[in-house]
Amino acid sequence: MPIAKSTDASSLGEILERILDKGIVIAGDISISLADVELLTIKIRLVVCSVDKAMEIGINWWESDPLLSSKAKKENDEIKKLQEENQRLKELVDQKLTDNLLL
């Protein structure tokens, strides 16, 4: 199985791993300091940026992540809307039932 030795994602990854995380740690007057979580998020987003290459090797998990895909976000929003409507209708039905019982 042919595996790409050096994808765009991996060379960019090597760069980020070094310049964002390593090198001598000093406090300049201004320094970018990133928590582990932020760092990981950035790395992932930069990998996702090299989408074409990733798709080639079968990675497309971001398509269902609402934070990363507008399509997924749209679906997520629609689901939310339906849930709200469902809740509203449920309340309506309950109210009607209650009204019927009181009659």
Next chain:
Amino acid sequence: MVQMGIYLYSVVFSNKEFNIDKHGIDNENLLYAIDSEDLRAVVSPVSMEEYNEESLAIKINDIEWLKEKAILHSDLVNLIFHSVDSIIPIKFGTIFHNKENIINFLEENRHSLVENLIRLNGTVEWSIKVYCDLERFINTSMLEEKKELLSRISNTSKGAAYFIQKKISGQMETMAKSKVLSVTDQLFNLLMSESTGGKLNKLLSREATGQKFDMYMNAVFLIKKADIGLFLSTVDKYRKENIDNGILIEQSGPWAPYNFCFLD
């Protein structure tokens, strides 16, 4: 009149004339040197409008901006790295308000900076990462173990066989992982003996690497320039030995010694 700050790329010795003619991270202003006796800060002017604390915190979430600047920073450090015998690479986004502050930084950390530069003289850093297609590894390197486990289900009923099969899959996976790790341990120890130093870093997830398979080793090594040939041929040898079993050995370098400088 836009206020300018000073972006720091690396610290080097000042024994050679500074002759790098390149634009800095803002693509506008040239790199230059600020010397304090034998120590040199390699820097470039940046606009404080774009490079202040608040602005940077926002910009770092702009993927296109970050990608461009990260590559620029890395390329510039690399350029400096190849023009000197010893370099201390600085983290991305380290900025000073003025020249006095840079000189203060050099003087306050003189002892440590000099120690690092002396220790890192004539060295480079290489990254060795190992990934594994576990399924392939199981199917090529665990045939004995597979046979042995499967023989246990030959005399059981169909129903029981199903559950035992599941259990066996789990056991195979666990055994495979541990076998892969013993290969990486062996590789790490061998490469340690052929370098000045080595370090294991956190394993990166598939999302962070964009790789199809899990990472089993994330190592960096500090190597004297003269020893690079032997080091890489050892890596190559391991790569060839594992070419069919799903173990992937990726190397990248030479890098400036990002992983091997320490400030007390």
